[in-house]
Amino acid sequence: MRIAIAGGGLGGLTLARILHRHGIGAVVYEREAGRSARSQGGSLDLHPESGQRALADAGLAGRFRSTARPEGEEHRILDPAGRVLVHHTPRPGSFDGRPEIDRAALRDLLLDSVPGDAVAWRHRLVAATPRPGGGFELAFDGGDRAGCDLLVGADGARSAVRSLLTDAPLSCVAVLVELSIRDADRRHPDLAELVGPGNLWCIGVSQILAAQRLGDGSIRVGISLPADDLPAEDLPAEDLGADDRLHTYRGKPALLELFDGWDPALTALIEAGDGPTMRRIEAMPTGTRWAHRPGVTLIGDAAHLMPPVGEGANQAMLDAADLAAALAAGPADPDAAIRTYEEAMFTRIHPIAEMSARVQAMMLSPTAADDIVRFFTRPAEPAAAG
Known part of the structure; x- marks a missing residue:
C-alpha cells in the first residue's frame, strides 16, 4: 500500500x-x-x-x-489601562498542564x-x-x-x-496583524518583563493586543481585529492566501491609531516590533x-x-x-x-x-474583557460519576 x-x-x-x-x-x-x-x-x-x-x-x-x-504556560490578561484581570502561573517545572x-x-x-x-x-x-x-x-x-x-x-x-x-x-472570521521583537531581554528588557515567560493578552473593545515569548528569546506580537473592521482592499488576495504568505499592512501609525488611549507601556509592543504583516483568520x-x-x-x-x-x-x-x-x-x-x-x-x-x-x-466582542475573565475564572466542572 x-x-x-x-x-x-x-x-x-x-x-x-x-x-x-x-x-x-x-x-x-x-x-x-x-x-x-x-x-x-x-x-x-x-x-x-x-x-x-x-x-x-x-x-x-x-x-x-x-x-x-x-x-x-504563564498567562496574563490586562485591560487597556494595564490593570491585571487574570494571572495564571503554572507550577514550576510541571508538565501536568499544557506546556508551550x-x-x-x-x-x-x-x-x-x-x-x-x-x-x-x-x-x-x-x-x-x-x-x-x-x-x-x-x-x-x-x-x-x-x-x-x-x-x-x-x-x-x-x-x-x-x-x-x-x-x-472558508469564511474570514478575523484579521491578525503580526510583529516580531528580536532579542527582547537585551534590546527591550521592559517589554520582556511585561510579557514574562508565556502569553500576555491586552483586551479592549473588539480588539486584542497579544504577545508571546518564544524559546529563542524573541517576542511575537499579534493584533486581532474583526474581519469587517478593515476595508476590503486591505485584506490579502485569495490566491496569495493560498500560498500562506504574510502581507505587509498599512504601517505602524495606522496600528497605533487603533490603540489610541491605551497605556503606552502596552502600545510599546507595537512600536518595538519589526513588521507589521497581516493575514486572514479563516474557518470552515x-x-x-x-x-x-x-x-x-x-x-x-x-x-x-x-x-x-x-x-x-x-x-x-x-x-x-x-x-x-x-x-x-x-x-x-x-x-x-x-x-x-x-x-x-x-x-x-x-x-x-x-x-x-x-x-x-x-x-472580539464589545464585552470581551468581562466575558474572557469569566471564561478563565469559572469554577471547574465536577467530575462525572461512575
Missing part, C-alpha cells in the same frame, strides 16, 4: 512518524524547499489529551519534554524522527486524479508526478485534497462532514479548519494518531480503517469546533 501525505506540517509529520513506527511506509509531499524555508510561526501549548497523546504514540514524549517550556513549545522546534522534532527519504520537498500538490483501478495519480507544481493507493490531505487551510471530498467554503463551517470515498481522507486544518484558539495543532496531531492507529490495526482493509477514523473524528471535532467559534467571537 503506497500512502501519500500531502503536507509536511505537524499533522502530516505526526502521521508519517506513527505509521513508520508500525512498519508502514508513507511519503510526505511538502511544497516548501526545506525545513528552514520560512518561519513556522509562534509557540503553541500541547494538551495532554490530544497533542501530547499523539507524541506519546509517536514515541517522542521524552524528546518533547526536553524541548518544551512548562514556564511558557515553539512550532519550529516541534516540527524539527518530528522531521528528525522520520527517515530522510520520507519527505519530498518542493512538491506542491496541484491535482489528484482517480485511477481506474483505485488510488490516485498526483501532479505537482513543476511537472513531477507520482501515484498512490491512499491519499491523506494534511495540506492545511487551502487544501488541494479537500475538493475530492467536500466543497465546504462547524459540523462539516463528507461522504466516505475510498482511498482518500483529510486530517487537521484540511478537515476542520477552526479559529486559532488553541485546538488546531492539537487536533491535527490527534487526527494523525487516530488515523495511524486505525490503519495499523487493519492494514488489509484500509477503507474500513478510514471509515472508522472519519466517524470518530467527526464526532470528536464537532463540539471542539463549536467551542472554538464561540471563543473567537467572544474575544
